[in-house]
Amino acid sequence: xxxxxxxxxxxxxxxxxxxxxxxxxxxxxxxxxxxxxxxxxxxxxxxxxxxxxxxxxxxxxxxxxxxxxxxxxxxxxxxxxxxxxxxxxxxxxxxxxxxxxxxxxxxxxxxxxxxxxxxxxxxxxxxxxxxxxxxxxxxxxxxxxxxxxxxxxxxxxxxxxxxxxxxxxxxxxxxxxxxxxxxxxxxxxxxxxxxxxxxxxxxxxxxxxxxxxxxxxxxxxxxxxxxxxxxxxxxxxxxxxxxxxxxxxxxxxxxxxxxxxxxxxxxxxxxxxxxxxxxxxxxxxxxxxxxxxxxxxxxxxxxxxxxxxxxxxxxxxxxxxxxxxxxxxxxxxxxxxxxxxxxxxxxxxxxxxxxxxxxxxxxxxxxxxxxxxxxxxxxxxxxxxxxxxxxxxxxxxxxxxxxxxxxx
Numbered sequence: 001x002x003x004x005x006x007x008x009x010x011x012x013x014x015x016x017x018x019x020x021x022x023x024x025x026x027x028x029x030x031x032x033x034x035x036x037x038x039x040x041x042x043x044x045x046x047x048x049x050x051x052x053x054x055x056x057x058x059x060x061x062x063x064x065x066x067x068x069x070x071x072x073x074x075x076x077x078x079x080x081x082x083x084x085x086x087x088x089x090x091x092x093x094x095x096x097x098x099x100x101x102x103x104x105x106x107x108x109x110x111x112x113x114x115x116x117x118x119x120x121x122x123x124x125x126x127x128x129x130x131x132x133x134x135x136x137x138x139x140x141x142x143x144x145x146x147x148x149x150x151x152x153x154x155x156x157x158x159x160x161x162x163x164x165x166x167x168x169x170x171x172x173x174x175x176x177x178x179x180x181x182x183x184x185x186x187x188x189x190x191x192x193x194x195x196x197x198x199x200x201x202x203x204x205x206x207x208x209x210x211x212x213x214x215x216x217x218x219x220x221x222x223x224x225x226x227x228x229x230x231x232x233x234x235x236x237x238x239x240x241x242x243x244x245x246x247x248x249x250x251x252x253x254x255x256x257x258x259x260x261x262x263x264x265x266x267x268x269x270x271x272x273x274x275x276x277x278x279x280x281x282x283x284x285x286x287x288x289x290x291x292x293x294x295x296x297x298x299x300x301x302x303x304x305x306x307x308x309x310x311x312x313x314x315x316x317x318x319x320x321x322x323x324x325x326x327x328x329x330x331x332x333x334x335x336x337x338x339x340x341x342x343x344x345x346x347x348x349x350x351x352x353x354x355x356x357x358x359x360x361x362x363x364x365x366x367x368x369x370x371x372x373x374x375x376x377x378x379x380x381x382x383x384x385x386x387x388x389x390x391x392x393x394x395x396x397x398x399x400x401x402x403x404x405x406x407x408x
Contacts, residue, residue: 040065041400042341043376043393045363046348047099049109054355055082057109058363058377059096062395063341068277069395070094072111074130079379079391079402083130087115097161100149108133110157112146122146122217123159125181138181139167148200150212155179158188160197160214173197174214174225180374188229194220199245205253213255222257222272237272246291246299254278256299258288264299264318265291279323281309290350296382297321297360299315302347302362306334315347316362316380329384332370339367358382375402 040063047059054077061070068090074083088094098112107128117124117132122142125133151157160174166183173195176188196218203211203224211232212225221242224235233397240261248254253270263283267275286305294300297322301308309318311325314334318326337345342365353359362369363377372386379389391402 004009039339041375041398042365042367043379043391043400043402044342044348044365046096046113046345047117048349048351048363048377049099049101049359050105050351050354050361051101052354053077055320056353056361057099057101059099059111059113060376060393061090061095062393062400064396064398064400066396070096070113070115072096072099072109072126072130073393075391075393079389081113081285081393084394085111085126085130086134087113087117095145096149097145098149099150100157102155102157103151103153104155105153110149110151112149112159112161114145116141122161122163123149123177136179136181138177141363142166144195147198148214150200150202152279156184158200158212160200160216164192164195164335169204171219172227174212174229175228188227190225190229190231194218194223195229198241198243201245201247201255201257203253204247205251205270208253213245213247215242215245215257215259221259222268235272237268239266243287243289246293248291248321249297256291258291258301258303260287264288264305265305267323277322280319281323284308284313284317287346291349292350292352292360294318294360295352298326300350300352300360302350302364303353303381304346315345315364316350316384317365319383329382331384333368335362335364335366335369335374337365341365353379359387375400375401377402 018139020142042062042063045058049057056075058073070087070090072085074214076082094115100110104110109126112123112245116215120138120141123146124137142163143165146161157177162293170192172190172192174190176184197214197216199215201213210227214223222237224232242257242259244258246256254275256265256267258265263280265288267278284305287303287306289303292300301317306314310404318329320326345366351361359379359381361379369378379387381387393400
């Protein structure tokens with residue numbers, strides 16, 4: 001075969017691989033009997049927790065030809081798998097809803113969701129090598145899903161979700177656990193009945209440093225809590241389900257909220273009034289599911305939307321501090337799922353890379369980003385282009401790739 005013919009054949013093969021994208025190409029057989037077959041593999045990423053050195057923990061729901069499963073995976077800086085912990089067969093009974101890295105000086109990671117491990121439900125802690133931390137013992141755990149986890153530097157951790165019991169005790173949907181997994185039933189007591197909480201964040205600005213802000217779908221959709229568990233009755237804005245809460249980075253004390261309400265995003269002042277400087281126009285046309293701050297200012301926003309103030313923003317946008325769309329962050333056709341692997345395409349999590357760049361990790365149920373195969377997770381640079389991050393995760397003994405980009 002002549003070199004030009006060989007190169008043409010190689011480019012044709014690479015183009016075919018690119019077109020198949022998330023399905024992958026695997027060889028079976030031996031010698032002249034090798035057979036190329038399709039391996040269907042869809043990854044949905046619900047939780048993302050950067051370590052700070054370029055590596056990142058992710059919560060994976062995987063769909064393959066034969067089965068589904070949920071696992072927690074540590075990805076290297078290039079996207080390759082370093083460590084993995086199997087939660088169980090995929091589905092709502094084992095769904096991973098939240099991942100948060102410990103802030104007590106370790107590289108351990110908390111995992112929350114709907115799963116049961118042993119007799120414990122809803123939360124576990126993994127060591128940095130991916131093994132289960134058996135010193136973190138929650139007993140039978142929670143009687144409902146865990147959706148948000150906020151670790152503290154002293155080893156304690158706030159846990160929120162759709163639960164009403166911890167072990168045999170009645171609790172609200174927001175509790176604080178000690179470093180050994182026991183309930184801090186003396187230092188942080190909230191009133192039972194406040195539940196269905198989707199997002200929790202610590203305040204960062206005076207006078208509300210160490211206050212907790214929560215958002216959810218139940219009663220008290222927006223709340224502010226003192227460090228002893230008392231709810232701040234003076235802070236009581238009500239306007240619809242809230243799925244994400246993030247403090248502004250400008251020392252104003254303002255808080256961003258995203259969810260399902262008019263315009264689907266708002267910024268409130270420290271007293272709960274609308275910050276009129278943040279003018280979103282018509283806002284997003286559908287749910288905002290995740291918000292995180294951008295190192296360069298403003299915020300990243302992800303969700304189940306296609307436009308922001310009429311402009312194209314399919315699944316993700318970067319918004320300036322005054323509410324205008326940052327036009328330098330160009331997403332093209334954004335996040336889609338043309339092969340129909342997931343019920344609907346959405347971005348579930350946007351998390352800024354904490355290793356010194358302004359890149360952003362984006363996870364959810366999608367199979368393409370701006371026309372490029374991007375299976376469940378991508379890392380985008382400051383202008384919205386995919387950064388070098390070719391995710392490879394072992395599922396059912398096979399390798400499931402996030403991106404397969406042809407050689408030019």
